[in-house]
Amino acid sequence: MIENVFVAPVAGPEIESGYIRIAGDRIVALGAGPAPDVPGAVRIDGEGCLATPGLVNTHHHLYQWASQGLAQDATLFEWLVALYDVWAAMDAEVVKGAATAGLGWLALSGCTTSSDHHYIFPKGRGDLFAAGIEAAREVGVRFHPARGSMDRGRSHGGLPPDAVVEELDDILAATEEAVDAYHDPSFSSMSRVVVAPCSPFSASAELMTESAALARAKGVRLHTHIAETLDEDEHCVAQFGLRPVDYMEKLGWLGPDVWFAHAVHLSDSDIGKLAASGTGTAHCPSSNGRLGAGIARVSEMLRQGANVGLGVDGSASSELTPLAGEMRQTLLFQRARYGPGALTARQALELATLGGARNLGRENELGSLEPGKLADIALWRVGGPFASAIADPVCALVFGPPPPLARVLVGGRSVVEDGELKTVSHDAAGRAGAEAARRLARLAREKGFTAPKEVGQG
Numbered sequence: 176m177i178e179n180v181f182v183a184p185v186a187g188p189e190i191e192s193g194y195i196r197i198a199g200d201r202i203v204a205l206g207a208g209p210a211p212d213v214p215g216a217v218r219i220d221g222e223g224c225l226a227t228p229g230l231v232n233t234h235h236h237l238y239q240w241a242s243q244g245l246a247q248d249a250t251l252f253e254w255l256v257a258l259y260d261v262w263a264a265m266d267a268e269v270v271k272g273a274a275t276a277g278l279g280w281l282a283l284s285g286c287t288t289s290s291d292h293h294y295i296f297p298k299g300r301g302d303l304f305a306a307g308i309e310a311a312r313e314v315g316v317r318f319h320p321a322r323g324s325m326d327r328g329r330s331h332g333g334l335p336p337d338a339v340v341e342e343l344d345d346i347l348a349a350t351e352e353a354v355d356a357y358h359d360p361s362f363s364s365m366s367r368v369v370v371a372p373c374s375p376f377s378a379s380a381e382l383m384t385e386s387a388a389l390a391r392a393k394g395v396r397l398h399t400h401i402a403e404t405l406d407e408d409e410h411c412v413a414q415f416g417l418r419p420v421d422y423m424e425k426l427g428w429l430g431p432d433v434w435f436a437h438a439v440h441l442s443d444s445d446i447g448k449l450a451a452s453g454t455g456t457a458h459c460p461s462s463n464g465r466l467g468a469g470i471a472r473v474s475e476m477l478r479q480g481a482n483v484g485l486g487v488d489g490s491a492s493s494e495l496t497p498l499a500g501e502m503r504q505t506l507l508f509q510r511a512r513y514g515p516g517a518l519t520a521r522q523a524l525e526l527a528t529l530g531g532a533r534n535l536g537r538e539n540e541l542g543s544l545e546p547g548k549l550a551d552i553a554l555w556r557v558g559g560p561f562a563s564a565i566a567d568p569v570c571a572l573v574f575g576p577p578p579p580l581a582r583v584l585v586g587g588r589s590v591v592e593d594g595e596l597k598t599v600s601h602d603a604a605g606r607a608g609a610e611a612a613r614r615l616a617r618l619a620r621e622k623g624f625t626a627p628k629e630v631g632q633g
């Protein structure tokens with residue numbers, strides 16, 4: 176029982192002082208006023224706190240925790256070309272350490288569900304997909320791992336070196352195996368697998384269409400990168416005679432079971448197609464800013480009825496980004512582009528919660544605080560000596576830097592308490608990430624590649 180708390184349920188009216196009652200892994204009631212007397216209930220005093228749904232991260236590459244701070248001034252294509260060979264040196268141990276730190280870091284900014292798009296699988300380096308899943312189990316957050324893939328190396332007109340791509344048949348077999356082994360479609364699921372060829376410039380048309388067929392046969396979702404930069408636009412027009420969204424439409428990749436990362440460079444017609452088909456997008460403003468990709472037309476997409484969730488994106492292009500901070504980043508970017516009416520604090524909170532849940536196909540279970548939904552809840556301390564100068568706690572959460580967390584609950588279980596991870600040791604999670612970075616740098620050096628700090632001076 177969480178009591179004396181300001182509740183922003185995202186769906187339904189806000190409650191200035193009320194309670195949330197949890198039984199098992201679900202919310203069973205919430206209301207205004209004092210909490211009802213439930214014998215034996217564990218009581219959490221929410222005085223000075225704002226309760227929101229746990230945040231949902233819909234785009235990430237957890238392995239990149241091990242390659243932060245590199246190619247610092249590069250465009251997307253320069254950055255990728257600088258890093259592909261370094262990433263190709265990773266092994267399961269690197270992924271495990273990076274994912275532990277990355278997921279711990281997400282939980283520490285109120286995230287209770289995260290996807291992960293992993294698309295490089297060097298041979299003979301252990302079970303990289305399983306390593307991420309193991310980390311998520313240990314940290315205790317819900318996980319939607321996407322089995323990514325690339326089959327279009329440089330010799331076939333793609334961007335990645337041939338050495339880091341896989342064969343089409345191997346990809347499809349491994350992806351099907353991942354779904355069979357780790358996809359749990361149940362209401363309370365902690366693990367749902369996604370099918371996710373990497374991007375139009377690294378995946379063949381055949382891989383895209385075969386992946387869509389596989390995902391639909393298995394009843395799982397589809398994810399890829401699209402329209403991130405103008406370089407990609409030019410690549411698609413030159414190679415396929417179509418801009419990215421039109422190309423994806425041709426490949427059967429629009430629909431309510433698909434969400435795209437980025438979608439920065441969209442035409443009016445593209446936005447109309449996403450809205451009409453129910454295709455979602457993961458907006459990653461810090462990464463888009465870091466790589467100078469541009470500002471997505473989020474407020475126009477919302478006006479047209481397209482679904483938008485948030486993502487921190489991989490840490491190599493979005494160093495140490497807290498998911499909660501992406502609400503503020505989104506709000507400021509949209510207002511900088513369209514004016515102060517572009518996005519409200521409450522809309523930004525909805526993107527980070529219900530918008531994300533819709534991207535993952537989990538709007539019935541997650542994304543808002545309602546009886547019957549899973550008890551994934553973030554309790555933000557907005558009543559401290561500084562933040563309490565703002566009377567509206569939702570404004571304090573979104574307009575300011577992320578406030579400290581009193582609790583993060585996943586299915587009613589405490590993952591964060593008083594700003595500390597409770598499932599894995601706080602220090603151990605951080606050290607695992609740093610050790611993964613040192614290990615990856617060493618493995619890359621052994622293969623003759625160094626991680627470049629300065630790339631992309633124009």
Ligand SMILES: [Zn+2]
Nearest residue numbers: 400436488489
């Ligand atoms: Zn990405």
